[in-house]
Amino acid sequence: LTVIIPTKDKLSLLKRCINSLNQYSPGCDIEIIIVNNNSSEKSTLIYLDEFKSRSTRNCLNRVIDYNGVFNYSKINNLAVQKSSGDTILLVNNDVEFITSNWGINLASNANRSDIGCVGAKLLFEDNTIQHAGVVLGIGGVAGHSHKYFNANSEGYCRRLNLVQEYCAVTAACLCITKSKWLKIGGFDELNLAVNYNDVDLCLKSMQYNLRNIYLPHVLAIHHESATRSVTKGYQSLTNEYEKMILRKRWKKIIENDPLYSPYLTLLNEDFSLSYRKKKIAL
Numbered sequence: 001l002t003v004i005i006p007t008k009d010k011l012s013l014l015k016r017c018i019n020s021l022n023q024y025s026p027g028c029d030i031e032i033i034i035v036n037n038n039s040s041e042k043s044t045l046i047y048l049d050e051f052k053s054r055s056t057r058n059c060l061n062r063v064i065d066y067n068g069v070f071n072y073s074k075i076n077n078l079a080v081q082k083s084s085g086d087t088i089l090l091v092n093n094d095v096e097f098i099t100s101n102w103g104i105n106l107a108s109n110a111n112r113s114d115i116g117c118v119g120a121k122l123l124f125e126d127n128t129i130q131h132a133g134v135v136l137g138i139g140g141v142a143g144h145s146h147k148y149f150n151a152n153s154e155g156y157c158r159r160l161n162l163v164q165e166y167c168a169v170t171a172a173c174l175c176i177t178k179s180k181w182l183k184i185g186g187f188d189e190l191n192l193a194v195n196y197n198d199v200d201l202c203l204k205s206m207q208y209n210l211r212n213i214y215l216p217h218v219l220a221i222h223h224e225s226a227t228r229s230v231t232k233g234y235q236s237l238t239n240e241y242e243k244m245i246l247r248k249r250w251k252k253i254i255e256n257d258p259l260y261s262p263y264l265t266l267l268n269e270d271f272s273l274s275y276r277k278k279k280i281a282l
Contacts, residue, residue: 001026001028001029001030001031001085001087001088001089001103001106001107001175002030002031002032002033002079002080002083002084002085002087002088002089002178003021003030003031003032003033003089003091003103004033004035004076004079004080004083004088004089004090004091005017005018005032005033005034005035005091005092005093006034006035006037006066006072006075006076006079006092006093007034007035007036007037007039007044007093008036008037008038008039008070009039009040009041009044010044010093010094011041011043011044011047013093013094013223014034014044014047014093015047016096017091017092017093017094017095017096018032018034018051019096020095020096020097020098020220021059021097022059024097024098024099024100024102025100025101026100026101026102026103026104027100027101027102027103027104027105028103028104028107029058029059030058030059030060030085030103031059031060031062031083031084031085032059032060032061032062033062033063033064033079033082033083034048034051034061034062034063034064035063035064035065035066035075035076035078035079036048036063036064036065036066037066037067037068037070037075038066038067048063051063060084064078064079064082066078070193070194071189071193071194072171072187072193072194072197073186073187073188073189073192073193073194073197074187074189074193076090076171076186076187077186077187077189080178080181080182080186083178085178086177086178086179087107087110087111087175087176087177087178088175088176088177088178088181089103089106089107089173089174089175090171090172090173090174090175091172091173092171092172092173092222094172094222094223094224095122095172095173095220095221095222095223096220096221096223097218097219097220098123098219098220098221099217099218099219099220102120102218102220105215105217105218106118106120106173106175106215106218107175109175109213109215110175110176110177110180111177114209114210114211115210115211115212115213116176116180116184116202116205116206116208116210116211116212117168117169117174117175117176117198117201117202117205117210117212117213118169118174118175118176118212118213118214118215119131119133119134119166119169119170119173119174119175119212119213119214119215120169120173120214120215120218120219120220121151121160121214121215121216121217121218121219121220122170122172122173122219122220122221122222123151123219123220123221123222124148124221124222124224125221125223127150127151127152128147128148128149128150128151129144129145129146129147129148129149129150129151129153129160130144130147130222130224131144131145131147131169131170131172131173131222132144132145132146132149132155132159132160132214132216133145133164133166133168133169133214134166134167134168134169134170134198134199134202135166135167135257135259135260135269136167136168136199136250136253136254136257136260137254137255137256137257137260137266138265138266138267138268138269139266139267140243140247141196141199141243141246141247141254142168142196142199142254143268143269144170144269145159145166145214145269145271146159146160146269146270146271147269147270148269148270149270155271156271159271160216161216162216163213163214163215163216163217164213164214165211165212165213165214165259166212166213166214166259167199167202167203167206167212167253167257167258167259168198168199168202168203168212169198169202169212169213169214170198171197171198171201172222172224173218173220173222174198174201176201176205180205180208180210183208184201184204184205184208185204186201187200187201188200191242191245192242192245192246193238193242194238194239194242195238195239195242195243196242196243196245196246199246199250200246200249200250203250203253206253262276263276
């Protein structure tokens with residue numbers, strides 16, 4: 001299993017991420033690739049040099065450089081090309097695993113012939129849900145299932161604690177086999193450089209008759225957006241452009257998520273009732 005972690009400085013976050021990979025056994029052999037995107041702080045550069053020297057028989061540590069402007073899709077596509085593993089796990093540098101066997105659980109499911117992308121249950125630091133699958137149409141594009149629910153909650157119809165299919169999962173922690181990644185075409189570097197590349201990947205996998213699933217028993221803390229500044233100015237324009245691209249490309253399924261009831265809201269991520277479908281067959 002190759003774990004790909006893009007980073008630019010923010011050493012304290014990166015250390016917590018890497019430490020969690022070592023503290024909680026993955027349950028399988030792994031390769032960790034840190035993609036260094038223009039880090040400049042001396043402490044980060046020293047850490048990356050030391051990281052490469054700490055490889056073991058069961059964990060190969062590598063660092064590759066990406067010196068261009070930030071393009072999340074291009075960074076991960078490059079790392080996949082250079083990976084040694086037959087299964088890929090994308091992980092944000094602000095993610096910390098808090099359960100063991102995360103690697104074997106994610107990878108074994110990703111290697112099922114009918115499965116595309118596999119996601120995990122991600123928590124905020126206050127023990128509320130950050131991600132438990134992605135629902136299309138919320139907020140006009142997509143939203144995270146059960147966001148801000150207490151981590152101990154069962155959720156809507158116990159869905160927080162059930163392995164299940166969703167149309168998409170977040171790339172903050174996304175597992176897929178390398179062969180399927182290459183077959184699907186990876187991330188869209190040209191049109192979705194920053195946002196929605198994960199949703200696009202998952203929807204492309206569905207076109208290949210692959211199902212995307214969520215694993216509630218794989219747990220991690222996600223310090224969401226801790227490594228990127230508030231969206232404004234050029235970043236805001238980029239976000240709106242990429243939102244437009246995704247809506248145009250996947251308009252039909254975004255407006256009618258086949259795995260989400262048409263009688264539930266698209267205004268919030270809490271599975272509350274909605275009147276958006278007025279005609280109800282009795």
